[in-house]
Amino acid sequence: xxxxRKQTPLFDWHKAHxxxxxxxxxxxxxxxxxSARNEHLAVVSQAGLFDTSHMATIRVFGKDAYELLQWCFTxxxxxxVGKDNAPLTDGKCVYGLFLDEHGHAIDDSIxxxxxxxxxxxxxxxxxxxxxxxxLVEQAKGRDVKVFDLTDQLGKIDIQGPxxxxxxxxxxxxxxxxxxxxxxxxxxxxxxxxxTLAGQVQLLDGTPLLLSxxxxxxxxxxxxxxxxxxxxxxxxxxMAAGAEFGLTACGLASRDSxxxxxVLPLSHQDIGHWPCINNPWPFALPFAASGSxxxxxxxxxxxxxxxxxxxxxxxxxxxxxxxxxxxxxAKVYLDGKEIGTVLTCATDMAIGRxxxxxxxxxxxxxxxxxxxxxxxxxxxxxxxxxxxxxxxEIKDAKRSIQVVIETDxxxxxxxxxxxxxxx
Amino acid sequence: xxxxxxxxxxxxxxxxxxxxxxAIIGITNYAQEALGDVVFVDLPEVGETFGAGDEFGTVExxxxxxECYMPTAGEVxxxxxxxxxxxxxxxxxxxxxxxxxxxxxxxxxxxxLLDAAAYEAHVASESH
Numbered sequence: 001x002x003x004x005r006k007q008t009p010l011f012d013w014h015k016a017h018x019x020x021x022x023x024x025x026x027x028x029x030x031x032x033x034x035s036a037r038n039e040h041l042a043v044v045s046q047a048g049l050f051d052t053s054h055m056a057t058i059r060v061f062g063k064d065a066y067e068l069l070q071w072c073f074t075x076x077x078x079x080x081v082g083k084d085n086a087p088l089t090d091g092k093c094v095y096g097l098f099l100d101e102h103g104h105a106i107d108d109s110i111x112x113x114x115x116x117x118x119x120x121x122x123x124x125x126x127x128x129x130x131x132x133x134x135l136v137e138q139a140k141g142r143d144v145k146v147f148d149l150t151d152q153l154g155k156i157d158i159q160g161p162x163x164x165x166x167x168x169x170x171x172x173x174x175x176x177x178x179x180x181x182x183x184x185x186x187x188x189x190x191x192x193x194x195t196l197a198g199q200v201q202l203l204d205g206t207p208l209l210l211s212x213x214x215x216x217x218x219x220x221x222x223x224x225x226x227x228x229x230x231x232x233x234x235x236x237x238m239a240a241g242a243e244f245g246l247t248a249c250g251l252a253s254r255d256s257x258x259x260x261x262v263l264p265l266s267h268q269d270i271g272h273w274p275c276i277n278n279p280w281p282f283a284l285p286f287a288a289s290g291s292x293x294x295x296x297x298x299x300x301x302x303x304x305x306x307x308x309x310x311x312x313x314x315x316x317x318x319x320x321x322x323x324x325x326x327x328x329a330k331v332y333l334d335g336k337e338i339g340t341v342l343t344c345a346t347d348m349a350i351g352r353x354x355x356x357x358x359x360x361x362x363x364x365x366x367x368x369x370x371x372x373x374x375x376x377x378x379x380x381x382x383x384x385x386x387x388x389x390x391x392e393i394k395d396a397k398r399s400i401q402v403v404i405e406t407d408x409x410x411x412x413x414x415x416x417x418x419x420x421x422x
Numbered sequence: 423x424x425x426x427x428x429x430x431x432x433x434x435x436x437x438x439x440x441x442x443x444x445a446i447i448g449i450t451n452y453a454q455e456a457l458g459d460v461v462f463v464d465l466p467e468v469g470e471t472f473g474a475g476d477e478f479g480t481v482e483x484x485x486x487x488x489e490c491y492m493p494t495a496g497e498v499x500x501x502x503x504x505x506x507x508x509x510x511x512x513x514x515x516x517x518x519x520x521x522x523x524x525x526x527x528x529x530x531x532x533x534x535l536l537d538a539a540a541y542e543a544h545v546a547s548e549s550h
Contacts, residue, residue, distance in 0.1 A: 020458070037510075252458070256484070321462065322487075323482075346484065397487055
């Protein structure tokens with residue numbers, strides 16, 4: 001039985017503005033407007049606006065909310081913030097995963113501590129029900145309430161160097177809002193009844209939860225608003241950002257940007273295999289000694305068992321922008337098949353020159369270097385390969401040589417001080 | 423509306439005869455819109471000959487790599503050199519700027535090709 005696809009509040013806007021609408025899981029979403037390539041480049045050099053209202057927000061309340069999340073979520077909430085591994089305090093958020101007892105990924109997530117007894121869990125589109133159900137099952141009589149807010153909120157991501165100036169035009173007291181708002185922290189609330197709702201407001205008083213985070217590797221915010229405010233807020237931001245080149249962006253550019261930022265796609269780069277030996281060790285609470293974890297959590301025992309023999313997920317970059325079909329490609333080393341391709345995308349903002357990868361945003365980019373884009377992504381193979389190793393990725397039509405790398409798009413802006421963009 | 427001075431294949435290539443025994447060949451506006459940003463075009467060499475239906479090149483977009491098939495038989499006498507630096511010409515204007523190869527026609531233009539009206543009907547039926 002096929003069910004009708006769902007729409008976000010911005011569906012009509014997307015169609016009216018040339019959005020090429022496709023089916024994306026349960027939803028109808030724009031894959032691009034005029035040009036996926038231009039949208040990708042706009043985010044790296046100016047700013048882009050993404051409708052992410054299809055993502056799912058779960059609220060977790062109660063005395064035992066911390067304990068439940070400490071068991072279910074891979075990050076150690078007592079030691080996960082910044083290079084000193086500080087505890088997760090009010091207004092801080094952290095990236096990690098929900099695993100099953102085999103150490104396989106249920107979903108990846110950003111978890112926010114709003115205040116004592118109140119957490120917010122952000123997961124992928126269509127995963128709100130499954131993750132909420134998982135949390136309720138694991139709660140086992142603990143004093144905790146879980147609310148799945150799927151399709152009840154609006155969410156808009158603004159990403160790129162011009163994001164900060166754009167939002168500064170729209171916020172009350174932007175200097176106060178942007179002060180002490182480091183990467184992976186949040187202020188405000190989408191619920192007007194929250195005690196935090198006054199922290200971040202648009203000029204017309206609309207409250208929003210402003211999260212200094214995103215899925216592109218470039219500086220910006222994920223913004224949560226009441227559902228009914230979504231279209232108004234989107235249009236306000238588009239108008240404010242026009243002078244800075246703010247561009248509406250679809251799912252194709254979202255995917256190519258996140259790949260260039262070495263970020264995984266749930267159910268593609270992480271999935272039904274042990275979530276270890278991959279480019280995201282920060283998602284697990286490894287002890288400083290490197291052996292073992294700093295806490296036990298759902299899946300930790302299985303990961304410790306699996307680690308010595310688990311497959312390796314590695315990052316690669318090609319030599320030009322041509323790709324293979326990431327859903328149907330294998331990896332070869334010296335003619336032998338060694339694994340599969342998980343993701344194959346093109347980061348349009350990067351190019352190779354004399355042994356280095358440059359971005360259009362790289363301050364040391366040689367003058368006159370024509371940047372045309374490079375194929376990049378993730379592979380899963382049986383044993384670890386050193387960075388610099390060349391492998392072949394091959395689909396039914398073509399074979400491409402790519403190099404194992406530790407990073408893809410250099411000089412990303414996500415972590416830079418907000419005031420440097422004003 | 424598709425140009426009346428072209429003939430079309432069901433696979434969304436066009437051939438535009440130039441009146442002197444030569445023609446230009448490329449992909450249609452419907453094809454470029456469906457593909458999205460064209461990022462690379464792989465073209466044959468001058469002098470190669472192809473029959474109707476033969477693969478003569480590929481067009482790669484952000485979405486996929488698609489083979490391009492000859493609407494009619496001919497010998498390649500020119501390739502569009504602009505497409506190496508500007509593959510986006512295929513999106514901007516697939517006939518005037520984004521044409522791919524110029525051929526000397528071999529024999530009459532393939533009689534099985536669709537005219538503009540028939541191609542438009544074909545596109546309409548494919549979009550459902």
